Amino acid sequence: xxxxxxxxxxxxxxxxxxxxxxxxxxxxxxxxxxxxxxxxxxxxxxxxxxxxxxxxxxxxxxxxxxxxxxxxxxxxxxxxxxxxxx
Amino acid sequence: xxxxxxxxxxxxxxxxxxxxxxxxxxxxxxxxxxxxxxxxxxxxxxxxxxxxxxxxxxxxxxxxxxxxxxxxxxxxxxxxxxxxxxxxxxxxxxxxxxxxxxxxxxxxxxxxxxxxxxxxxxxxxxxxxxxxxxxxxxxxxxxxxxxxxxxxxxxxxxxxx
Amino acid sequence: xxxxxxxxxxxxxxxxxxxxxxxxxxxxxxxxxxxxxxxxxxxxxxxxxxxxxxxxxxxxxxxxxxxxxxxxxxxxxxxxxxxxxxxxxxxxxxxxxxxxxxxxxxxxxxxxxxxxxxxxxxxxxxxxxxxxxxxxxxxxxxxxxxxxxxxxxxxxxxxxxxxxxxxxxxxxxxxxxxxxxxxxxxxxxxxxxxxxxxxxxxxxxxxxxxxxxxxxxxxxxxxxxxxxxxxxxxxxxxxxxxxxxxxxxxxxxxxxxxxxxxxxxxxxxxxxxxxxxxxxxxxxxxxxxxxxxxxxxxxxxxxxxxxxxxxxxxxxxxxxxxxxxxxxxxxxxxxxxxxxxxxxxxxxxxxxxxxxxxxxxxxxxxxxxxxxxxxxxxxxxxxxxxxxxxxxxxxxxxxxxxxxxxxxxxxxxxxxxxxxxxxxxxxxxxxxxxxxxxxxxxxxxxxxxxxxxxxxxxxxxxxxxxxxxxxxxxxxxxxxxxxxxxxxxxxxxxxxxxxxxxxxxxxxxxxxxxxxxxxxxxxxxxxxxxxxxxxxxxxxxxxxxxxxxxxxxxxxxxxxxxxxxxxxxxxxxxxxxxxxxxxxxxxxxxxxxxxxxxxxxxxxxxxxxxxxxxxxxxxxxxxxxxxxxxxxxxxxxxxxxxxxxxxxxxxxxxxxxxxxxxxxxxxxxxxxxxxxxxxxxxxxxxxxxxxxxxxxxxxxxxxxxxxxxxxxxxxxxxxxxxxxxxxxxxxxxxxxxxxxxxxxxxxx
Numbered sequence: 001x002x003x004x005x006x007x008x009x010x011x012x013x014x015x016x017x018x019x020x021x022x023x024x025x026x027x028x029x030x031x032x033x034x035x036x037x038x039x040x041x042x043x044x045x046x047x048x049x050x051x052x053x054x055x056x057x058x059x060x061x062x063x064x065x066x067x068x069x070x071x072x073x074x075x076x077x078x079x080x081x082x083x084x085x086x
Numbered sequence: 087x088x089x090x091x092x093x094x095x096x097x098x099x100x101x102x103x104x105x106x107x108x109x110x111x112x113x114x115x116x117x118x119x120x121x122x123x124x125x126x127x128x129x130x131x132x133x134x135x136x137x138x139x140x141x142x143x144x145x146x147x148x149x150x151x152x153x154x155x156x157x158x159x160x161x162x163x164x165x166x167x168x169x170x171x172x173x174x175x176x177x178x179x180x181x182x183x184x185x186x187x188x189x190x191x192x193x194x195x196x197x198x199x200x201x202x203x204x205x206x207x208x209x210x211x212x213x214x215x216x217x218x219x220x221x222x223x224x225x226x227x228x229x230x231x232x233x234x235x236x237x238x239x240x241x242x243x244x245x246x247x
Numbered sequence: 248x249x250x251x252x253x254x255x256x257x258x259x260x261x262x263x264x265x266x267x268x269x270x271x272x273x274x275x276x277x278x279x280x281x282x283x284x285x286x287x288x289x290x291x292x293x294x295x296x297x298x299x300x301x302x303x304x305x306x307x308x309x310x311x312x313x314x315x316x317x318x319x320x321x322x323x324x325x326x327x328x329x330x331x332x333x334x335x336x337x338x339x340x341x342x343x344x345x346x347x348x349x350x351x352x353x354x355x356x357x358x359x360x361x362x363x364x365x366x367x368x369x370x371x372x373x374x375x376x377x378x379x380x381x382x383x384x385x386x387x388x389x390x391x392x393x394x395x396x397x398x399x400x401x402x403x404x405x406x407x408x409x410x411x412x413x414x415x416x417x418x419x420x421x422x423x424x425x426x427x428x429x430x431x432x433x434x435x436x437x438x439x440x441x442x443x444x445x446x447x448x449x450x451x452x453x454x455x456x457x458x459x460x461x462x463x464x465x466x467x468x469x470x471x472x473x474x475x476x477x478x479x480x481x482x483x484x485x486x487x488x489x490x491x492x493x494x495x496x497x498x499x500x501x502x503x504x505x506x507x508x509x510x511x512x513x514x515x516x517x518x519x520x521x522x523x524x525x526x527x528x529x530x531x532x533x534x535x536x537x538x539x540x541x542x543x544x545x546x547x548x549x550x551x552x553x554x555x556x557x558x559x560x561x562x563x564x565x566x567x568x569x570x571x572x573x574x575x576x577x578x579x580x581x582x583x584x585x586x587x588x589x590x591x592x593x594x595x596x597x598x599x600x601x602x603x604x605x606x607x608x609x610x611x612x613x614x615x616x617x618x619x620x621x622x623x624x625x626x627x628x629x630x631x632x633x634x635x636x637x638x639x640x641x642x643x644x645x646x647x648x649x650x651x652x653x654x655x656x657x658x659x660x661x662x663x664x665x666x667x668x669x670x671x672x673x674x675x676x677x678x679x680x681x682x683x684x685x686x687x688x689x690x691x692x693x694x695x696x697x698x699x700x701x702x703x704x705x706x707x708x709x710x711x712x713x714x715x716x717x718x719x720x721x722x723x724x725x726x727x728x729x730x731x732x733x734x735x736x737x738x739x740x741x742x743x744x745x746x747x748x749x750x751x752x753x754x755x756x757x758x759x760x761x762x763x764x765x766x767x768x769x770x771x772x773x774x775x776x777x778x779x780x781x782x783x784x785x786x787x788x789x790x791x792x793x794x795x796x797x798x799x800x801x802x803x804x805x806x807x808x809x810x811x812x813x814x815x816x817x818x819x820x821x822x823x824x825x826x827x828x829x830x831x832x833x834x835x836x837x838x839x840x841x842x843x844x845x846x847x848x849x850x851x852x853x854x855x856x857x858x859x860x861x862x863x864x865x866x867x868x869x870x871x872x873x874x875x876x877x878x879x880x881x882x883x884x885x886x887x888x889x890x891x892x893x894x895x896x897x898x899x900x901x902x903x904x905x906x907x908x909x910x911x912x913x914x915x916x917x918x919x920x921x922x923x924x925x926x927x928x929x930x931x932x933x934x935x936x937x938x939x940x941x942x943x944x945x946x947x948x949x950x951x952x953x954x955x956x957x958x959x960x961x962x963x964x965x966x967x968x969x970x971x972x973x974x975x976x977x978x979x980x981x982x983x984x985x986x987x988x989x990x991x992x993x994x995x
Binding site: 106113116121122123124125126127128129130132133135162163164166167172176179180181182183185186187188189190191192195213214215217218219220221222223224225226227228229230231232 | 262264265267268269271272273274275276277278280281363364449450451452453454500501502503504505531533534725726727882884885887888891892893894895896918919920924925926927928930932933
């Protein structure tokens with residue numbers, strides 16, 4: 001079980017819900033469960049090539065680059081907008 | 087409209103070229119004469135990136151017509167170094183990290199050289215006053231002013247020699 | 248000053264002379280407008296004179312008939328199969344207006360001709376029929392029902408789902424931590440304010456310029472001064488509906504960017520003109536085009552409230568933050584919600600971010616985008632709170648400072664950061680401890696934050712026969728990074744700085760590099776350089792194993808020397824390189840990283856003394872100190888330069904710069920005379936204090952430094968002005984007129 005933090009940009013698709021408990025032992029599984037709970041998120045977070053380019057994902061504060069990476073029980077999974085600067 | 091024939095000296099060399107009467111000196115330098123060291127930042131005399139010295143006066147070449155250099159003497163950034171020997175100002179800009187993107191640097195060097203040749207003892211306030219016509223967006227001016235101050239002693243010594 | 252046991256570096260931390268400086272001080276360096284190609288035509292872009300209008304028709308026939316004109320392009324040339332003008336994606340429509348023009352200066356058509364004058368004259372012959380619409384120019388007005396709508400299809404994205412009706416509000420983002428309404432009600436002291444800032448421009452001295460050559464076989468070469476050759480290639484390919492593999496982007500030197508040269512403007516237009524003419528085509532903006540047709544930064548309206556206990560514990564912060572996006576949807580307010588509370592540990596927060604379109608140029612990033620305006624509000628409220636609590640504002644900041652483990656602005660705990668250290672350094676500084684005497688004078692301080700990123704970088708290193716190396720860099724060098732990268736390579740492979748030659752290469756010659764932005768190159772491309780250095784040592788060990796007849800994994804490399812296990816054979820990097828490469832096959836290795844989005848944020852803190860003339864309203868900056876956590880200063884002079892440059896941009900933004908519009912939506916001050924950026928006369932020397940808290944994410948502890956310095960100045964100066972005059976400034980710029988209005992000398 002992990003807690004997924006939904007970014008403001010996707011919250012319209014969860015009816016405003018920010019924190020979602022989701023099951024899974026890898027990032028891919030956790031996101032799949034999140035999408036099962038909120039169908040409108042389908043293909044909005046990960047697609048065939050992995051994490052969508054306008055987002056990035058951090059598990060327990062560490063950015064992940066591989067969605068098969070393990071998610072420890074109770075960890076926070078943050079989905080964040082990919083922004084850089086000027 | 088027929089072109090005008092201009093005969094002039096640029097950085098000590100005799101140069102001739104043809105130009106439309108409405109062409110600016112900046113355009114002639116950059117587009118015809120291959121002297122692209124003078125830069126266009128604003129094209130209306132407000133940034134100094136196009137500074138050259140015409141008949142001993144510091145000018146914005148965007149505000150001078152090419153035909154005005156006929157019979158005159160022009161000094162551009164390309165003539166500041168002496169072959170492979172950099173001018174003290176050029177060296178001090180490098181030593182003091184007084185450039186970041188470098189686009190304003192030719193204008194500043196031409197302008198600072200014009201100042202120190204007239205006023206070898208210019209202090210910080212005078213330097214800032216003289217260089218207020220040259221805009222820089224990268225450095226905040228601190229290291230530029232410092233570089234001019236640092237070049238001054240060597241220029242004074244060379245002038246005395 | 249150094250906060251931890253700093254390793255002894257040989258090259259890192261020294262101040263070598265940058266090799267590309269010689270070309271720059273002699274005028275030889277080639278910038279965007281210096282590009283020359285044989286047979287080159289000159290182009291000119293026709294721009295809309297209306298801030299908001301439907302385009303009914305464009306007749307280019309007279310322009311095409313002009314002698315000297317070779318081609319004209321309009322948005323119709325960029326349509327994908329089956330697409331109509333009203334369906335043009337925003338990316339394309341901003342480069343060439345489709346069915347509507349949405350700002351004064353919006354590109355409408357472009358001409359290629361034998362010379363500049365012909366191109367301009369011909370553009371004047373293009374007949375555009377406009378159906379003029381009322382514009383909306385104020386962010387709060389654009390949010391009201393009944394405001395002129397820019398995009399009929401736009402619906403606001405809200406936490407509850409999309410709005411029902413067309414709107415100019417792109418999105419309403421909500422960030423909530425804890426229970427801010429209740430907590431604010433429980434605070435002993437509450438301060439609030441309604442802050443606003445105007446649109447300003449990055450102000451780079453070099454206008455955009457791009458030259459393109461479209462070969463008959465479809466191969467396109469683009470020479471441009473751009474902050475990212477690979478992203479420019481991608482955007483251009485998308486706009487042209489052309490494969491990226493057929494586009495090669497070659498970077499020229501670049502005369503400033505600051506975020507304003509991340510979007511493409513001229514590249515696709517030059518390419519399309521070249522396609523139609525069969526010649527290289529050069530397009531150059533003039534200063535008016537730069538102001539009116541590129542990407543300035545949003546004006547803002549921020550209504551904020553900060554509450555604390557009587558002991559000075561910040562407890563609650565609430566802010567309604569509306570940011571202009573200009574003509575097309577953006578995410579500026581969303582960014583603001585990610586940085587607004589970064590400097591402090593505040594348990595209860597509610598931020599409402601509104602991204603709003605208005606009839607102004609599509610806004611772009613400007614050095615720590617959205618953060619300066621957010622700090623303008625927060626840091627003045629902190630200052631006011633300190634006054635009410637009778638506390639030194641620096642002590643209030645220290646008491647509440649974010650630290651390692653504090654819930655960060657993005658909701659995740661901060662790693663090792665340096666805000667506490669820099670506020671302490673400011674408190675201990677000579678500036679802060681020097682009395683400020685005299686009438687009409689005041690001192691102000693403020694903090695600021697930018698999260699910095701890493702992203703993807705790739706470099707190649709080639710060993711030369713004499714044992715020196717060439718470092719091929721794909722990241723745009725805005726201010727000297729090719730030198731700090733060379734320093735990192737020299738440190739990694741144990742050679743002298745002068746043994747590394749670094750050069751910028753095109754998109755076919757090196758692996759993918761993300762944009763030069765987000766303060767990422769010294770960090771991210773530095774990591775790629777470190778990787779390349781490691782890979783190079785490994786490759787040389789492999790060759791050496793054969794030459795020395797020693798197992799590869801037993802060869803040591805330490806302090807720049809290779810040695811055999813028994814020590815009988817050894818050699819410096821250069822000696823070994825001459826041995827295994829000088830007489831052997833060539834050797835090029837690469838280093839590639841994806842350093843992601845979490846670089847480890849940068850904090851800045853500024854102190855400024857001002858004198859305000861009560862009769863003219865002029866604010867003179869007397870003394871300025873910029874303090875920053877810089878991780879490890881690879882080249883201290885360049886780091887100082889970043890702090891100084893960012894501070895002075897902030898001074899201009901605080902005191903004088905603004906886009907001044909008339910009611911029709913035309914910018915009235917689109918020249919350097921009236922868009923008033925700081926000159927040498929406007930600023931003193933900018934003192935810097937570099938605090939080094941090494942970044943654990945980088946092999947040498949590097950932290951990006953370019954953006955944080957622009958964040959504190961707006962608030963620091965506003966605080967100083969408030970202390971000098973007794974009057975709070977809620978609006979930027981704090982121009983002489985504004986100071987006189989707020990101090991009651993003239994009518995508002």
